[in-house]
Amino acid sequence: MTHPDPRLSINQATLKRASLAEALQATVDAGVQAIGLWREPVQEVGLATAARMLADSGLRFSTHCRGGFFTLPEGPERRAALDDNRRAIDEAATLAAAGATGSQAVLVLVAGGIPDGSRDLAGARERVRDAIGELAPDAAAAGVTLAIEPLHPMYVSDRAVVSTLGQALDIAADFDPGVVGVTVDTFHVWWDPDVLAQIARAGRERRIATYQVCDWKTPLAADVLLSRHYPGEGVIDFAPLTRAVLDTGYDRDIEVEIFNEDVWSTEPLRAVQLAVRAFGALVSPQLHSR
Template sequence: MSTALERFSINQMTVKQLSMPELVEACVALEIGNVGLWREPVQSYGVEATAKLVRDAGLTVTTLCRGGFFTAIDPEERARALADNRRAVDEAATLGTDTLVLVSGGLPPGSKDLHGARERIADALAELGPYAERHGVRLAIEPLHPMYASDRCVVSTLTQALDLAERFPAHQVGVTVDTYHIWWDDTAPEQIARAGAGGRIHTFQLADWTTPLPEGVLNGRGQIGDGSIDMREWKGYVEAAGYTGPIEVELFNEELWARDGREVLAETAQRFVRNVIS
């Protein structure tokens, strides 16, 4: 593996047009040793089959995305969510990753109670954390940009994520630091230091912020170097906080998905070296 790519991890969503075997083959060809996986394509290919595929190729699975969606009020919905998250933990353990990324969930239909939704996340973590620990898996709460608060994630800042995580042991619950979601927040560097001091930076992800955002905004994460975020600066923050682990590039981008996935993967690795490492 190239030294420059030693910490680089390609999140599967960046090149979702590649099948699981195609992704693994492309990573091996480009000497990329780390990959972050998503549950849906893993389940489609088969959890055990995926685990064998990446293991035989010598790849390390850095994270599994995603668990979460804990904010339902209805008891049956909450029970289904917890059961699904236990399955996600099982899948992460089978794949050999120690980190399950959590998108916590938005407001239930008709609700305006952000505080109540966040408390239900804490209730779910209290049940899921010990289960994850028994399987050697850490839960990484990912704060999402505030534009997602209503329908996707009521945890919008690292402060909010850490306030939840710190109710539990660090080896059970920590946070995901994703540049796309927190770059605007001038308190984020201080909170990264707080997370590092507590051993709670469980994964670090990169995506750039480009404007104008596309309609729907979900698939607007820009290629590294195309937008407003100084990636070296944020790498500096997490490293100053003690993080030395893999750095995932996770891009939701319709234009990238319309291209040849191998070309996108090679380009993303090059952009990582140019804008993060060099």
């Protein structure tokens, strides 16, 4: 079995069917040193219990997923979404404090899609900027970085009106880079002809809060949300993307985050071991050739 790269983190989405306890144990048993958590499994056991479980595991905490979904116009639903994001900020801060040395207080943000009955894409995107403006003081006070994640354009209508790294950086530019950064996820940005230039820009602006890897393979699943694959199973060239991220000085954990029914049906330890192998073959060579 390949020895896990010390910078590999397993994003809990890869182990969707596992409980928090099972995900932590599988990650530890595979020898991986870090994990990114999702809000729902944390909330199932309660934040205090989740923080204690994370501390007992000895794992670093790489990110908390996810906040966002705030493209609605002003009204009670938008206020409720912003309040929920404030709770997510508190969760990220608590979990980062519980993780091992090197843990990062990063909350990944998925912007949200175009509200029902609307065709105003530009307006929805501006409401994302406005929402982050409201949340930035809370994040700063908690020591949390909000990491705007651009999603592939096929998700623009229902999940994320922020589709490119450039758009995410344009929104982040209004805020301190320690408070608002970006997520670079290979699945979502690999297609963009401007991606390497935008990664370099993100580095100059000190905006890369997390780097996530998985592969793109067609045909896509009937539910396109579940179309991610282990690195090496699809068409993404991880070498130039990873080198570009590293060239910015990025030195944090790198997450494998996979939404895929076949992966979710795999026994958790085996799924982590497969992620270790794929990461070692496609990403690690860039980390250790410098």
